[in-house]
Amino acid sequence: MTQTHPRNPGAPLDPSWFEHVAVNTPAAEARVADLTARRGLTREWQAAWLVNAIRCIDLTTLAGDDTEARVARLCAKARRPLADHILEGLGLEALTTGAVCVYPTMVGAAVRALAGSGIPVASVATGFPAGLMPLPLRLAEIRYAVEEGAAEIDIVITRAHVLRADWSALYDEIAAMREASGAAHMKAILATGELGSLANVYRAAMVAMQAGADFIKTSTGKEAVNATLPVSLTMVRALRDYGARTGARIGFKPAGGLRTAKDALAWQILMREEMGRDWLTPALFRIGASSLLGDIERQLEQHVTGRFASSSRHALA
Numbered sequence: 001m002t003q004t005h006p007r008n009p010g011a012p013l014d015p016s017w018f019e020h021v022a023v024n025t026p027a028a029e030a031r032v033a034d035l036t037a038r039r040g041l042t043r044e045w046q047a048a049w050l051v052n053a054i055r056c057i058d059l060t061t062l063a064g065d066d067t068e069a070r071v072a073r074l075c076a077k078a079r080r081p082l083a084d085h086i087l088e089g090l091g092l093e094a095l096t097t098g099a100v101c102v103y104p105t106m107v108g109a110a111v112r113a114l115a116g117s118g119i120p121v122a123s124v125a126t127g128f129p130a131g132l133m134p135l136p137l138r139l140a141e142i143r144y145a146v147e148e149g150a151a152e153i154d155i156v157i158t159r160a161h162v163l164r165a166d167w168s169a170l171y172d173e174i175a176a177m178r179e180a181s182g183a184a185h186m187k188a189i190l191a192t193g194e195l196g197s198l199a200n201v202y203r204a205a206m207v208a209m210q211a212g213a214d215f216i217k218t219s220t221g222k223e224a225v226n227a228t229l230p231v232s233l234t235m236v237r238a239l240r241d242y243g244a245r246t247g248a249r250i251g252f253k254p255a256g257g258l259r260t261a262k263d264a265l266a267w268q269i270l271m272r273e274e275m276g277r278d279w280l281t282p283a284l285f286r287i288g289a290s291s292l293l294g295d296i297e298r299q300l301e302q303h304v305t306g307r308f309a310s311s312s313r314h315a316l317a
């Protein structure tokens with residue numbers, strides 16, 4: 001996300017924007033089935049869209065055994081996501097991922113490894129993934145990540161506030177997180193697999209945007225159910241409705257379980273059909289993923305060379 005992209009100024013909490021919204025699950029499922037079934041892409045377009053997906057990836061490592069060395073390897077991949085012969089075959093001179101996403105204690109290592117690249121470092125914070133820490137500690141964690149050099153902060157919300165329909169508690173905590181983020185852009189992870197219903201997903205998304213989230217993000221990657229297309233459609237409709245009311249352009253980040261080039265295409269088709277092409281840029285669309293790039297690279301290698309690389313040449317990272 002470029003730092004020139006306007007921030008979301010937020011809006012006062014107004015439950016009338018979302019309280020009575022009903023989301024029909026079969027209708028959402030039918031809409032995404034229609035989107036993914038009928039909107040085929042030619043081979044050339046597929047390659048272009050896979051390249052665009054790379055530009056939009058928040059290349060992520062969020063594992064208990066992360067080390068500075070692993071983060072440095074990930075950053076090298078973010079700087080050079082495709083092998084030279086693939087890049088050349090595509091006629092591209094330069095390509096990087098949208099960001100690198102890590103835990104707060106890894107931010108410094110990522111900032112050093114990405115120096116001069118222009119690639120922002122995103123940090124999860126606020127007691128990721130469950131968020132069940134006292135609020136002052138969650139806010140201190142945001143400030144720590146920002147001081148370490150994170151330009152983007154991925155916060156998690158308190159799911160219980162949604163499950164209890166305590167919208168003012170949810171609004172207040174997200175607004176405090178937005179303030180603690182300072183100049184860093186803030187993505188609000190809704191952990192949609194734990195919110196109980198699509199209507200709750202819509203409501204939580206709307207509260208997050210009213211509280212000033214610059215992006216809304218589906219999942220941490222640690223819930224039992226992570227990003228799905230019906231959930232994503234619901235969130236995208238919420239950000240479209242928020243934009244219609246306020247004029248603000250909010251970003252969307254599906255994350256968790258996106259592993260294949262086919263996934264990368266399906267989510268971009270959703271964005272194009274629901275929001276238009278304007279949203280297919282890193283300023284307004286990110287894909288959070290730890291293991292998607294490998295499959296995209298394999299598909300692009302096949303596009304360029306006419307064959308898949310033998311598994312003995314696949315990266316192990």
Ligand SMILES: O=C[C@H](O)COP(=O)(O)O
Nearest residue numbers: 220221256257288289290
């Ligand atoms: O925010 C990004 C997610 O943690 C990535 O989830 P993943 O490991 O399933 O790709």
